[in-house]
Amino acid sequence: MLAEKGKIFVNHIGFIPKSPKYFVVMDPPAKDFQIIRRMDKKTVFSGQLQEVSGDLGNGWIGTFSEVSEEGTYLIRCGNLQSRVVTIYKDIYDYPLRTIFNYFPSQRCGDSITGWHSPCHITDGRRIDTGEHIDVTGGWHQSCDLRKWTFGTSYGLLGLVQLGFRKPRWNTGQIAEEVLWGNQYFHKMIRPDGGLMDHVVIPLGWIEERNIYPNNAPSVATYTTIIGQALSAKLFESDDTEYSHKCLEIAKRMWQYITGPDYPHDPYEPPVIPKYHEWMPGFFNQNYPGSALDLGDSLYAALMLFRATRENTWLEEAISRASALVDLQVGGDAVLDPAAACFYVGPGRADYVCAYCDGIYGPIGLTELIQLLPNHKYVGKWLRAIYLLAEQKSRIASKNPWGLVPSYWYRTDPSGGRKAGSGYYRYFYEYHGVRFGLNFDILGNALFLLRAHKITGNRRYRDIAYRQLDWILGCNPFDASTVEGVGRNQPERLINTDEFFPPTPQIPGAVMTGICGTQEDEPAELGLGSDVEYDMPPTSLLMWLLVELQEIVD
Numbered sequence: 380m381l382a383e384k385g386k387i388f389v390n391h392i393g394f395i396p397k398s399p400k401y402f403v404v405m406d407p408p409a410k411d412f413q414i415i416r417r418m419d420k421k422t423v424f425s426g427q428l429q430e431v432s433g434d435l436g437n438g439w440i441g442t443f444s445e446v447s448e449e450g451t452y453l454i455r456c457g458n459l460q461s462r463v464v465t466i467y468k469d470i471y472d473y474p475l476r477t478i479f480n481y482f483p484s485q486r487c488g489d490s491i492t493g494w495h496s497p498c499h500i501t502d503g504r505r506i507d508t509g510e511h512i513d514v515t516g517g518w519h520q521s522c523d524l525r526k527w528t529f530g531t532s533y534g535l536l537g538l539v540q541l542g543f544r545k546p547r548w549n550t551g552q553i554a555e556e557v558l559w560g561n562q563y564f565h566k567m568i569r570p571d572g573g574l575m576d577h578v579v580i581p582l583g584w585i586e587e588r589n590i591y592p593n594n595a596p597s598v599a600t601y602t603t604i605i606g607q608a609l610s611a612k613l614f615e616s617d618d619t620e621y622s623h624k625c626l627e628i629a630k631r632m633w634q635y636i637t638g639p640d641y642p643h644d645p646y647e648p649p650v651i652p653k654y655h656e657w658m659p660g661f662f663n664q665n666y667p668g669s670a671l672d673l674g675d676s677l678y679a680a681l682m683l684f685r686a687t688r689e690n691t692w693l694e695e696a697i698s699r700a701s702a703l704v705d706l707q708v709g710g711d712a713v714l715d716p717a718a719a720c721f722y723v724g725p726g727r728a729d730y731v732c733a734y735c736d737g738i739y740g741p742i743g744l745t746e747l748i749q750l751l752p753n754h755k756y757v758g759k760w761l762r763a764i765y766l767l768a769e770q771k772s773r774i775a776s777k778n779p780w781g782l783v784p785s786y787w788y789r790t791d792p793s794g795g796r797k798a799g800s801g802y803y804r805y806f807y808e809y810h811g812v813r814f815g816l817n818f819d820i821l822g823n824a825l826f827l828l829r830a831h832k833i834t835g836n837r838r839y840r841d842i843a844y845r846q847l848d849w850i851l852g853c854n855p856f857d858a859s860t861v862e863g864v865g866r867n868q869p870e871r872l873i874n875t876d877e878f879f880p881p882t883p884q885i886p887g888a889v890m891t892g893i894c895g896t897q898e899d900e901p902a903e904l905g906l907g908s909d910v911e912y913d914m915p916p917t918s919l920l921m922w923l924l925v926e927l928q929e930i931v932d
Contacts (some may be wrong), residue, residue, distance in 0.1 A: 382502055387454050391852035391865030395927065396828030399841040400466075403779050403853060404428065404439045408457030410442050412863040415453040417463065423448070431779040434796065435805065435900065436855070437781030444841075460643040462866075465602060471924040474864045475541060476548060478921050480887040482538060482556045485527055485914070490559070494883055495584065497695030499524070503578050503590040505708040506649070512590060514578055517563025518913045524881040525579035525652070528567060529599040530735075534914045537921030542613045544925050554617070556657070557610055561625070568593075568628060572635030576602045580652055582878050589650075596646040596662045598736050598917030600636050601675035604629045605739075608682035615686075626686055633679065634782055643667050653877065657745050657812040658932055662736075669724040670731050674740020682745055693750070700747050703740050704763040708800075712769040719770035720787045730789045734807045734814050735915055738822030743766050745829035761833070768830040771823055772842045774803060780854060781845030783827075787821035794899040800895075806895020806902070813902065815892030815909045817916035820846040824923055847923060850892065855901050860890040860922065862912070869904040872911040880900055888912035911931040 389402040407428055414424040424446050428439040441454065449468065454461035483492035488494045502514045520530040542553040544720065567575045569592065576591035594600070607629035614622040617754035623847045635641060647657075648661040664670040677699040705727070710718035720730040720738075731737060744760050751757065782801040788795055795802030807814045828842035830836070845853075852859045852866060859865025864888030870892070873881045894902045894909040904910060 385459060385907065386857060387456060387461040388853045388855075388857055389454065389460055389461055389464060390848040391462075391859050393467060393470045395468055395470050396449060396466055397845050398927070399444045399837075400442065400446065400846060401781065401841075401848060402443075404456055404459065405436070405779075407439050408459060410439070410720055411754055412443075412454060412456040413448050414443050415455055420588075423452070430879060431776070432802065433731075433777040435778040435780060435782065437885045440779055451614060457600060469928070471928045472500070472546065472548075473914070474861070475546065475924050475928075477863050478537075478758075478861070478887040478889070478924070479484070479541065479553070479556075480916060480918050481885055481889075481912070481914070482518060482534065482560070483552075484885045484887075485520075486559060487517050487524070487563075488515040488666060494829045494885065498584045499578075500887065501585070501587040502526075503588045506589045508593055511587070512566070514563060514566045514590060515562055517565070518914065519882075522911045524582060524878060525577070527566070527577045528564065528574055528595040528603065529577070530914050531601040532564065532606055533918045535564075535918075536602070536607060537918030537925075539606070539609040539613050540922045541924045543929070554613065557613065558892045560647075561607075561610060565624075565628060568632060570632075572576060572631040573641075574603055574632060575662055576649060580650065584878070588885060591649045593649050594642065594646065597636060597665055597667075597672060597916065598662070599743070600632055600681045601739070604632050604636075604679040605682045605742050607632070608679070608686040611686045624681075629679075629683060629686075633683065637676070639901075641667065657809050661734075661809065662732055664723050664733050665736060666724070668702075670703060670706045670721040670740065671733060671737055672745060672898045673699045673706070674737060677703060677747075677809075678739035678743040680923070681746055684750075696743065696747055697751075697754070697756070700744055700760060703744070704759050706762050707766065709766070715799030715801075716770045716774055716803075717787060717789075717799045719766035720801060721810050730787050730801060732786050732788055732792075734809065735818045736915065738819075738825065738919075741826040742822070742829060745826065745833055747917065748833055749829075753928070764830055768827060768834070768836070769837045770840050771827060774798065775845070778805075780849055781844060783820055783823045783840055783846060785816060786925075794895075794897050804895070804899045805892075806899055808895070808897065812930070813894040813896055813906060813908060815860075815890060815913075815916075816874050817850055817889060817892030818913070818919060820849065820892075821916060821919035821923055823920070825926070828923075844927070847920075847927070850889070850920065854893060856893070856904055858904060860892050860910075862886055862888040862890070869910045872907055882912065885912060889917040892915060 394754040413422045452464045486493035574595045576595045607625040611622045611626040645666045648658045680695035706721045773781045784805045786804045788802045824846040828841040831840035858867040891913045896902045
């Protein structure tokens with residue numbers, strides 16, 4: 380899909396004063412532009428557009444990062460004029476309030492905020508024994524009624540980060556929401572410390588649903604450990620007893636998943652719900668000892684260290700970081716961008732290419748360096764971070780949107796773009812099924828912000844912001860994929876052949892995001908999976924906005 384000519388594409392909500400500021404024009408009427416202050420119609424900045432001819436269509440980029448005075452502005456390029464652009468230090472505050480709304484709206488159980496409450500108050504029945512177990516609570520993940528532990532476990536990450544920030548409008552509702560979500564996760568943990576899989580079928584609002592007591596995907600377990608460690612930190616001053624409970628649960632889960640009884644084979648789903656025929660094999664790159672497993676467990680160990688300050692957890696993180704960087708392809712990221720990729724695991728020749736998995740390793744490496752800047756292995760970790768940051772920022776510069784390609788392959792996956800010894804795609808396809816990329820580019824943004832802190836390279840920071848710009852409207856559709864934030868949102872997924880009433884419009888819901896064609900070009904919005912609300916990108920966007928709000932330089 381080619382972006383519309385005669386339009387200025389820019390982040391719909393605006394910018395904080397010290398942030399990088401970009402816009403995109405296709406086939407501009409002039410090569411110079413002006414930033415006009417609306418109050419007095421004065422030109423406060425003039426610049427030259429830069430052409431980018433490469434991936435995802437040819438376009439022209441304008442940069443006005445020098446403009447940092449708070450106010451409202453217009454971008455003018457020849458006879459083109461943008462919508463109002465706002466620069467304000469608290470520009471993300473109201474979007475964060477709106478995004479928070481997704482969680483109480485998606486509550487499952489007998490709540491007063493869930494959009495169709497009360498619901499599922501009889502969950503659930505063990506599929507193996509028929510025994511009833513109370514697993515009420517938690518959230519519906521998407522535009523359906525399902526409570527996947529894989530997806531909903533990400534919800535705690537954004538909520539707790541928002542809680543740490545202590546926004547002025549919070550009068551206890553953030554902690555209340557963490558408690559609501561956690562009641563489900565705490566109930567889903569077996570006595571041996573294993574996290575049960577999910578509660579998703581049969582569909583409906585009343586009928587008791589099945590509990591699958593097999594192990595959830597390992598990334599769900601590590602994400603839940605991370606969430607419990609963060610929750611323990613959030614409540615450590617106000618509710619010591621609850622903080623200890625979360626921490627003990629996290630430790631028990633860690634002991635199980637790293638112990639001798641945990642299976643070494645990748646996760647296999649015990650049931651395949653309608654529309655989820657892609658699930659078998661979807662998690663096959665993540666198994667004990669794989670790069671994904673090492674990254675997930677690295678970050679979980681780091682969060683346990685931050686919650687306990689016990690050096691044992693730091694040692695666990697160090698050992699996994701060293702094993703992870705040993706799986707990196709290595710080489711010169713300028714000559715061969717695939718040098719930044721990781722092999723799936725020891726003895727494997729294929730590169731890691733996962734959807735909604737793999738963000739923890741890169742983020743964990745950066746945070747480990749911040750904790751241990753003088754460690755004997757810090758050079759290896761820095762090298763790995765440099766390769767990753769260079770790969771992401773250099774390939775992002777090949778398209779006018781600054782979009783980072785998240786999916787790398789050793790051999791051409793069909794529609795892949797050649798880069799050195801590998802291939803990349805901006806958009807993810809798995810067995811013909813398309814998935815939006817919001818989660819993955821948000822993970823890239825969180826990593827690149829940290830890479831900037833460590834290296835001082837502002838190019839990494841700029842590319843991080845441009846992932847946010849893509850989600851908030853600076854994309855070929857001029858459409859925000861966040862309900863109630865920005866403009867031109869596509870109609871959400873309306874799933875009425877499985878249940879009724881359908882999920883309503885929920886302000887703050889983040890869609891999975893723009894999908895791609897087989898040729899790896901942006902596909903028309905409204906395919907279905909691209910416009911489905913989803914908790915993982917909703918939570919990561921909250922996390923990212925919290926961090927960006929703190930940036931002053």
